[in-house]
Amino acid sequence: MVSSEHTVCDSSTLTGWYKSSYSGGDQGDCLEVARGHDTVPVRDSKAIPGPALLFSADGWASFIDAVKADRVGA
Template sequence: MVSSERTVADSSTLTGWHKSSYSGGDQGECLEVARGYDAVPVRDSKAARGPAVVASTASWSAFVTAVVNGSLDA
């Protein structure tokens, strides 16, 4: 279950995983997020039984906004 912890050891214990429609190709660089939780679990799509990082909804929203705006470019 998602809690105040910042990780989930086995992300396959969570449901509602969704990969972005922008993900694709054969680069293998896809993230998935799980819907339906108070926080936002994020995992590597290639590691369905691997760990998930858990972000607050505000943090995840700020991250997505920064990506869309190009604010994370090196």
């Protein structure tokens, strides 16, 4: 697995990926998150061998809170 501090070049090298239950239908704009890692890997569900961004647990929780509060622009 080749990575930098905040990315993994090939996300298929990681395990534990899941898609949110809110990601239904055929919109195609879905993210997947992987469980069981020291950081929180996030990838585009359409680009499985593509890169993943790595968030700290606190950073990911802050992002989720911002989304829920509608503080993230489209």
